[in-house]
Amino acid sequence: MSSTPANPPTALHEVWLIRHGETQWSLSGQHTGSTDIALTDHGRAQARALAPRLATQSFDAVWSSPMARAIETCELAGLGGQxxxxxxxxxxxxxxxxxxxxPEIRASVPGWSVWDSPVPKGExxxxxxxxxxxxxARLLAASxxxxxFSHAHFLRALAGCWMGxxxxxxxxxxxxxASISLLGFDHESRAIRRWNS
Incomplete structure (x- = not known):
């Protein structure tokens, strides 16, 4: 989808999407929205492993979800100060x-998917x-x-809105x-430049 950003692509170079490190519920596949669950020891190690890669970049802004798992990932990855x-x-x-x-949800609601099924008392x-x-919109106004630093389903939805x-x-x-993905531009079109690396 082609669209004209508020600032030209030269002003908004890249958006780095970083999913938080492993939690016990991400490991088990449990939907983790409002539950403020902590990182596992492995999740903390994943977050620390991001630091050398992120240290090679200069970030003009660092945004985080308010959830502890995203905040801790940001801190351990070395960007907590921003x-x-x-x-x-x-x-x-x-x-x-x-x-x-x-699978637990589908036992009572066959074919359920967060992407196209009702989520009672949720979003x-x-x-x-x-x-x-x-x-x-906030990203397009930035430079x-x-x-x-955010979460799997929300970052996937954000990428969908960015590209299409x-x-x-x-x-x-x-x-x-603890994956890194990059959003940016291909000429004037918003594009995914790298995914799940």
Whole structure:
């Protein structure tokens, strides 16, 4: 999708999306939205392993979800000194499905998917899209290189809005814990420049 940014691509160079390190629930596949779960020891090691790679870059802004797992990942990755909390970066609110795995949910709701099924007492895809679009607008008004520490489903929705204006495109993207992905431009078009590295 072609779109004209508020600032030209030379002003907004890159957006680095960094998923938090491993938690016990990310390991088990449990949906972790509002539960403020800590990193595992392995998750902390993953976060520390990000530091040398991120140290090779200069970031004009560092944004983090308000959740402890994202904040700790940011700190252990060496960017805590620049961190600004952005409320819109928190994970999807899974409502009644919080703490449950997809197979557990599908036992009572066959074919359920967070991307196209109701989430009772949680956030709808349209609500996630509105949050992601607000972050995209903020990014387009920024300049330089921005690092974002957030969560799997929200970062996937954000990438979908960045490249095609549709959070639902995130269903086709996968993110490992402590992974780095890059959003940017191909000429005037918003593009994914690297994914899940």
């Amino acid at each position: 961190r600004v909390i952005v409320q819109d970066l928190h994970e999807w609110d899974y409502g009644i499905y919080e703490g449950r795995t997809t 709808s895809l349209l609500q996630i899209q509105a949050r992601a679009e607000a972050v995209v 330089g290189r921005v690092a974002i 204006g549709a959070a639902a495109l995130g269903a086709h993207l996968y993110l490992d814990t």
